[in-house]
Amino acid sequence: MIPPAFEYAAAESAGHALDLLADYGEDAKLLAGGHSLLPMMKLRLAAPSALVDIGRVGELAGIRSDGDDLVIGAATCHADVAGSALVRSDAPLLAYSAAQVGDPQIRHRGTIGGSLAHADPAADLPMALVALGGSVEIMGPGGSRVVAADDLFTGFFETSLQPGELLSAVRVPSRPGVPWGYQKFVRRANDWAIVGVAAVAGRVALANMGPTPVRARAVEQALAAGAGPAEAAARAAEGAEPGEDIHADRPYRRHLARVLTRRALEQAQAGPAA
Numbered sequence: 001m002i003p004p005a006f007e008y009a010a011a012e013s014a015g016h017a018l019d020l021l022a023d024y025g026e027d028a029k030l031l032a033g034g035h036s037l038l039p040m041m042k043l044r045l046a047a048p049s050a051l052v053d054i055g056r057v058g059e060l061a062g063i064r065s066d067g068d069d070l071v072i073g074a075a076t077c078h079a080d081v082a083g084s085a086l087v088r089s090d091a092p093l094l095a096y097s098a099a100q101v102g103d104p105q106i107r108h109r110g111t112i113g114g115s116l117a118h119a120d121p122a123a124d125l126p127m128a129l130v131a132l133g134g135s136v137e138i139m140g141p142g143g144s145r146v147v148a149a150d151d152l153f154t155g156f157f158e159t160s161l162q163p164g165e166l167l168s169a170v171r172v173p174s175r176p177g178v179p180w181g182y183q184k185f186v187r188r189a190n191d192w193a194i195v196g197v198a199a200v201a202g203r204v205a206l207a208n209m210g211p212t213p214v215r216a217r218a219v220e221q222a223l224a225a226g227a228g229p230a231e232a233a234a235r236a237a238e239g240a241e242p243g244e245d246i247h248a249d250r251p252y253r254r255h256l257a258r259v260l261t262r263r264a265l266e267q268a269q270a271g272p273a274a
């Protein structure tokens with residue numbers, strides 16, 4: 001599988017990446033880890049005229065504390081998020097989520113920003129960001145803005161990122177010791193979720209239960225009203241419109257959402273997971 005021809009430029013800074021995007025125009029795309037974009041180009045599902053490589057832009061990588069938030073550079077790879085002592089202590093659900101992505105090779109190339117911008121509804125990190133109530137920092141020709149996770153994912157593989165913009169960092173609240181649960185139902189070890197559930201501090205998000213990662217708001221309301229895991233989880237599929245594929249039809253996905261939500265809530269109730 002050979003992708004169509006494209007131009008290539010390596011950005012030296014975030015600002016340089018924005019300039020290159022502006023120079024190349026709307027058909028250009030950012031290249032981070034390449035683990036979603038390059039397969040799509042090889043399958044000819046994407047045919048950007050130019051790739052702007054941000055893989056070597058140091059200012060876009062790294063993890064730090066900023067007040068009540070943890071800030072993760074968009075070009076930080078999944079393995080670094082999973083292995084970070086800071087993330088493991090302050091946002092353990094995020095570290096665990098990053099550790100569930102693919103296999104070690106993918107986790108050492110794929111980036112958190114790439115995963116969020118790609119917006120696969122079956123992916124781990126978009127669901128985790130929604131559950132955590134995080135946000136993303138976006139740089140563009142008109143300046144910078146912050147978008148909450150709930151507003152980032154707008155459709156199937158679609159986000160509120162505009163052409164010429166760059167997702168520069170991810171913010172999640174620092175909450176050491178907060179109870180959380182994470183369940184991912186897969187056919188093979190390194191697969192995307194057939195259905196996934198992330199639960200933390202009363203927020204519950206689902207993967208692959210609609211065109212975007214979705215909040216299980218009925219579950220959240222039940223929890224807020226004092227329901228236990230089983231009672232709250234029974235409402236996990238309310239309002240969700242999952243798709244159907246070779247792995248699962250709609251009723252089975254709804255069943256999985258209820259079962260996995262109960263497990264995730266019980267996991268959170270039982271205390272810190274491994």
Ligand SMILES: Cc1cc2nc3c(=O)[nH]c(=O)nc-3n(C[C@H](O)[C@H](O)[C@H](O)COP(=O)(O)OP(=O)(O)OC[C@H]3O[C@@H](n4cnc5c(N)ncnc54)[C@H](O)[C@@H]3O)c2cc1C
Pocket residue numbers: 029030031032033034035036037038039054074075100101102103106109110111112113114115116117118122123124125161165166167168190191192193
């Ligand atoms: C075999 C395999 C198994 C996988 N399994 C899983 C899994 O279990 N769970 C899971 O969640 N994911 C999985 N993935 C996907 C993996 O996490 C990807 O690395 C990730 O989705 C994309 O990150 P990337 O850095 O490789 O992005 P790229 O492929 O480089 O880019 C993806 C898209 O995001 C855009 N983009 C990249 N960075 C930015 C940025 N900073 N700002 C704006 N736009 C940007 C690109 O232009 C492109 O459109 C798997 C991938 C493979 C190949």
